[in-house]
Amino acid sequence: MIRVAIFEDNKHLRETFEFLFNSADGFVCAGAYPDCSELINSLETAPCDIALMDIEMPGINGIEATKLIKTHYPAVNILIQSVFFDDAYIFDAICAGASGYILKNTTPDGYLEAVRNVDAGGSPMTPGIARKVLDLFKQNLQPATAAKDYSLTAQEKKVLQLLVEGKSYKMIAAALSVAFDTVKAHVTNIYAKLHVHSGTEAVSLAIREKIV
Amino acid sequence: MIRVAIFEDNKHLRETFEFLFNSADGFVCAGAYPDCSELINSLETAPCDIALMDIEMPGINGIEATKLIKTHYPAVNILIQSVFFDDAYIFDAICAGASGYILKNTTPDGYLEAVRNVDAGGSPMTPGIARKVLDLFKQNLQPATAAKDYSLTAQEKKVLQLLVEGKSYKMIAAALSVAFDTVKAHVTNIYAKLHVHSGTEAVSLAIREKIV
DNA sequence: TTTTAAATAGCGAAATAGGGTGAGTCTTTC
DNA sequence: GAAAGACTCACCCTATTTCGCTATTTAAAA
Numbered sequence: 318m319i320r321v322a323i324f325e326d327n328k329h330l331r332e333t334f335e336f337l338f339n340s341a342d343g344f345v346c347a348g349a350y351p352d353c354s355e356l357i358n359s360l361e362t363a364p365c366d367i368a369l370m371d372i373e374m375p376g377i378n379g380i381e382a383t384k385l386i387k388t389h390y391p392a393v394n395i396l397i398q399s400v401f402f403d404d405a406y407i408f409d410a411i412c413a414g415a416s417g418y419i420l421k422n423t424t425p426d427g428y429l430e431a432v433r434n435v436d437a438g439g440s441p442m443t444p445g446i447a448r449k450v451l452d453l454f455k456q457n458l459q460p461a462t463a464a465k466d467y468s469l470t471a472q473e474k475k476v477l478q479l480l481v482e483g484k485s486y487k488m489i490a491a492a493l494s495v496a497f498d499t500v501k502a503h504v505t506n507i508y509a510k511l512h513v514h515s516g517t518e519a520v521s522l523a524i525r526e527k528i529v
Numbered sequence: 530m531i532r533v534a535i536f537e538d539n540k541h542l543r544e545t546f547e548f549l550f551n552s553a554d555g556f557v558c559a560g561a562y563p564d565c566s567e568l569i570n571s572l573e574t575a576p577c578d579i580a581l582m583d584i585e586m587p588g589i590n591g592i593e594a595t596k597l598i599k600t601h602y603p604a605v606n607i608l609i610q611s612v613f614f615d616d617a618y619i620f621d622a623i624c625a626g627a628s629g630y631i632l633k634n635t636t637p638d639g640y641l642e643a644v645r646n647v648d649a650g651g652s653p654m655t656p657g658i659a660r661k662v663l664d665l666f667k668q669n670l671q672p673a674t675a676a677k678d679y680s681l682t683a684q685e686k687k688v689l690q691l692l693v694e695g696k697s698y699k700m701i702a703a704a705l706s707v708a709f710d711t712v713k714a715h716v717t718n719i720y721a722k723l724h725v726h727s728g729t730e731a732v733s734l735a736i737r738e739k740i741v
Numbered sequence: 742t743t744t745t746a747a748a749t750a751g752c753g754a755a756a757t758a759g760g761g762t763g764a765g766t767c768t769t770t771c
Numbered sequence: 772g773a774a775a776g777a778c779t780c781a782c783c784c785t786a787t788t789t790c791g792c793t794a795t796t797t798a799a800a801a
Contacts, residue, residue: 411663417656439656440663444629447659448652451623454666470777483730485757498780505760506777515787516729516758518695524736682747697787710750717790718747727757728788 319436320347322365322393324382326374334369334428341429353377357389365393367435369428370415372399372406380409387414394435398423407449417441467510467526476503481520531648532559534577534605536594538586546581546640553641565589569601577605579647581640582627584611584618592621599626606647610635619661629653679722679738688715693732 321338323346325331331349338344347365350356352374360368368386372379383395394416399406402420410418417440419431431441442450469477472493479489486504490497504516513519533550535558537543543561550556559577562568564586572580580598584591595607606628611618614632622630629652631643643653654662681689684705691701698716702709716728725731 411666414667416660416663434656437656438660440660441656442654442659444646444649444651444653447654447662448628448650450659450662450666451628451652454623454662455626457666457669472778480729481733483725483727483733485727487757495778496780498782499778501759502779504758508759513695514759515695515697516727517692517732520729520732521693521695521736524733684748699787707748708750710752711748713751713789714749716788720789726789 319344319367319432320365321345321432322347322360322363322368323349324353324368324374324379325349325371326351327371337425337428338432344429344432353382353385356382356385360386360390360393367432368393368395369432370395370397372397372401372410380406380413383410383413383415396431396435396441398428402445402449404449404453407446408453411450418446419443420446469507469510473503473507473510476500477507477519477523480504480507480516481523531556531579531644532577533557533644534559534572534575534580535561536565536580536586536591537561537583538563539583549637549640550644556641556644565594565597568594568597572598572602572605579644580605580607581644582607582609584609584613584622592618592625595622595625595627608643608647608653610640614657614661616661616665619658620665623662630658631655632658681719681722685715685719685722688712689719689731689735692716692719692728693735 321344323331323334323338325334328351331351335346335349338346348359348363350359354376356377368382370379370382374382377385379397379399383397386393386395395414396417396419397410397415398419398421400421407418416435417431419427419441420443423431423443434441475493476489479492484492486497486500490500493500508514508519511519511522513522533556535543535546535550537546540563543563547558547561550558560571560575562571566588568589580594582591582594586594589597591609591611595609598605598607607626608629608631609622609627610631610633612633619630628647629643631639631653632655635643635655646653687705688701691704696704698709698712702712705712719731720726723731723734725734
């Protein structure tokens, strides 16, 4: 029996969901609330496995509520539902700890299926939402793609790596078993290729451009 | 008519897919290949809208193939299918530019539905995969929150910021309209607070710990 | 009101970094 | 076999950084 708590400000929708989960096999509605004012109390007296959370609600919105629930009841999984298809919402919902994100045009069967999926450890989301998530993922993680080619040689990369680690020329020379002046020569070449004129600039560029 | 190219080393599966897409309404198989050796040629002579890509293939694997296709034919969407449920694969697939990721235990109808979703601009993925994506997302995004407190003062932060930009003490002094020796003093304090002993170390730490 | 911390500034010494020039070896490429 | 590039090293000179110590002013906190 999957216990579902419903957070939805629209009375008609709320009652529809309540009926849906109470009539479906394997589900039971643990509570249905129009807002999150009594959130923690509600979950205390009527524990649930999954919270079906509307984003747009008066007072505490669904994102804030998700954070609250995850703080106090980390075991409760939250399935976000929204009419919105907005990057910021999706991003915030994920960061808040939501386990799924579906749109409100989902069929009743789709809702049951999504809740089942969440309960099974999955993260159901409509393909459109998933696309946004992938895009956000790439945006936030992939600036590496823009890794320009500075055509540094193998040895130069090693020197730059050590430079980034805060090593002095002397330490780099020791680490690579070469002479101090050799390190200097490499550094000179690196600066020329990177179009910088100091170690701090080189390190900054190296990290931001993910050369190292 | 959605044109689907199939990349799958298993002969039986490959022929099954070919039959599936050729018999289904609105789909046509643009080609079925056991490996990616002739990848670019194949797509040139038999253009497609969507590539159904197996990950495990001899020679060029599905991830590499995805990168190749995205480089030469960015308009082609790639739907990854795999028996594997592995973080690294999923991560790499997303970074390579895949538009969807489904498991091989999907039903024939599920395949058709997934391809339809990709064509419509969505990113179908099984809930389990989606969960992994969300987890990866949080993992890779959360360290930002863990910004340690080095209790730098406002002025020290400004100096550090300029240091990260590769400015010299002289330039920093000019930028902040203070004396050269004042910059020296701030830098000394910054190094003490950050427990570093050189500009490169400070810059490296500042960027990685997202102090600036 | 006394204390504390931040920001300011100066001086001097030692260490490190940066720029220039030249040059030898080795491997790969033409 | 010559040319090109990577890696190596040396010497000279100057600029910058780093460290240590001292000290004043100002604003906030005890």
